[in-house]
Amino acid sequence: MTTVPDITLNNGVRIPQLGFGVWQVDDAEVVEPVRVALETGYRSIDTAAAYGNERGVGEAIRASGLERSEVFVTSKLWNSDQGYDTTMRAFDATMERLGLDVLDLYLIHWPLPERGTYVETWKALERLYVDGRVRAIGVSNFTVDNLRRIMDEGGIVPAVNQIELHPNLVQTELRDFHARNGIATEAWSPLGQGHLLDDPVIGRIAEAHGHTPAQVILRWHLQLGNIAIPKSVTPERIRANFNVFGFELSEAEMGEISALDAGRRFGPDPVTFNGV
Numbered sequence: 001m002t003t004v005p006d007i008t009l010n011n012g013v014r015i016p017q018l019g020f021g022v023w024q025v026d027d028a029e030v031v032e033p034v035r036v037a038l039e040t041g042y043r044s045i046d047t048a049a050a051y052g053n054e055r056g057v058g059e060a061i062r063a064s065g066l067e068r069s070e071v072f073v074t075s076k077l078w079n080s081d082q083g084y085d086t087t088m089r090a091f092d093a094t095m096e097r098l099g100l101d102v103l104d105l106y107l108i109h110w111p112l113p114e115r116g117t118y119v120e121t122w123k124a125l126e127r128l129y130v131d132g133r134v135r136a137i138g139v140s141n142f143t144v145d146n147l148r149r150i151m152d153e154g155g156i157v158p159a160v161n162q163i164e165l166h167p168n169l170v171q172t173e174l175r176d177f178h179a180r181n182g183i184a185t186e187a188w189s190p191l192g193q194g195h196l197l198d199d200p201v202i203g204r205i206a207e208a209h210g211h212t213p214a215q216v217i218l219r220w221h222l223q224l225g226n227i228a229i230p231k232s233v234t235p236e237r238i239r240a241n242f243n244v245f246g247f248e249l250s251e252a253e254m255g256e257i258s259a260l261d262a263g264r265r266f267g268p269d270p271v272t273f274n275g276v
């Protein structure tokens with residue numbers, strides 16, 4: 001079975017570079033795709049309290065028969081739970097639903113800059129980390145300014161920033177900031193939620209390699225050094241999205257795909273998103 005390469009985080013913890021996302025898959029529905037993903041060889045699952053499927057994710061991991069240490073589990077603190085004490089309680093609830101003792105990676109889901117509570121929330125994540133309840137802590141949807149603030153006011157540099165990132169939103173500035181500061185870049189909606197699969201440039205490159213557009217986009221992520229967490233509930237797609245380690249894009253092809261950057265988001269803008 002193919003082994004996914006790891007990315008070593010800034011505290012030495014290793015995360016598989018290709019993982020499996022489960023947004024918009026409810027608790028009852030999520031067990032089967034996670035089972036297929038683990039059977040295929042994925043060893044990293046990205047969930048969140050807001051997805052309402054932590055219980056199903058935990059169940060699927062236990063049913064797989066894999067050792068706990070073989071599966072990297074990420075979850076995220078939802079917006080309505082920001083704040084120090086509320087974060088501590090939300091983390092307990094997440095762990096109860098997942099049925100785990102220690103989480104691999106816990107993220108603040110959104111910065112909510114207007115609310116102004118992400119620094120105290122970060123301090124709660126630092127506490128959870130120091131107490132050994134989570135192996136690595138990070139953030140999601142943070143801008144350079146948000147990152148600078150927690151780095152100035154907190155004691156731990158986030159291990160990961162999980163951001164919307166795909167060929168229409170290449171995030172050069174954030175990726176450069178991450179690289180300079182030892183923060184791993186994790187790409188959400190790595191396939192642009194499926195909207196980029198008909199792009200003619202990606203289609204031509206896919207044809208040249210005898211692979212699918214989704215595989216080419218995932219390969220682009222891997223060669224850029226991103227962690228990518230594609231989602232699918234379709235078994236053939238779950239398996240196909242894992243078949244991305246046997247070919248390589250040339251520098252010119254990487255450049256052509258990156259040139260599709262249009263600053264186009266399919267999800268909310270973190271600067272203005274204040275969702276609960």
Ligand SMILES: NC(=O)C1=CN([C@@H]2O[C@H](COP(=O)(O)OP(=O)(O)OC[C@H]3O[C@@H](n4cnc5c(N)ncnc54)[C@H](OP(=O)(O)O)[C@@H]3O)[C@@H](O)[C@H]2O)C=CC1
Pocket residue numbers: 020021022023024046047109140141162163187188189190191192193194197212214215229230231232233234237238240241267
């Ligand atoms: N931190 C954050 O704020 C966010 C995090 N995320 C995380 O990132 C993960 C991935 O992002 P997501 O928004 O789900 O979008 P993706 O970019 O992973 O795209 C998922 C969509 O593409 C389809 N798809 C997947 N593989 C293929 C394929 N090989 N061929 C054709 N279509 C395909 C899926 O369909 P189908 O399932 O029907 O097969 C689904 O409609 C999420 O599941 C979640 O874990 C996502 C959004 C925000």
Ligand SMILES: O=C(O)C(=O)[C@@H](O)[C@H](O)C(=O)CO
Pocket residue numbers: 023048109267268275
């Ligand atoms: O999927 C996620 O992780 C999200 O944060 C999204 O659900 C996001 O909150 C959104 O799309 C809201 O419209």
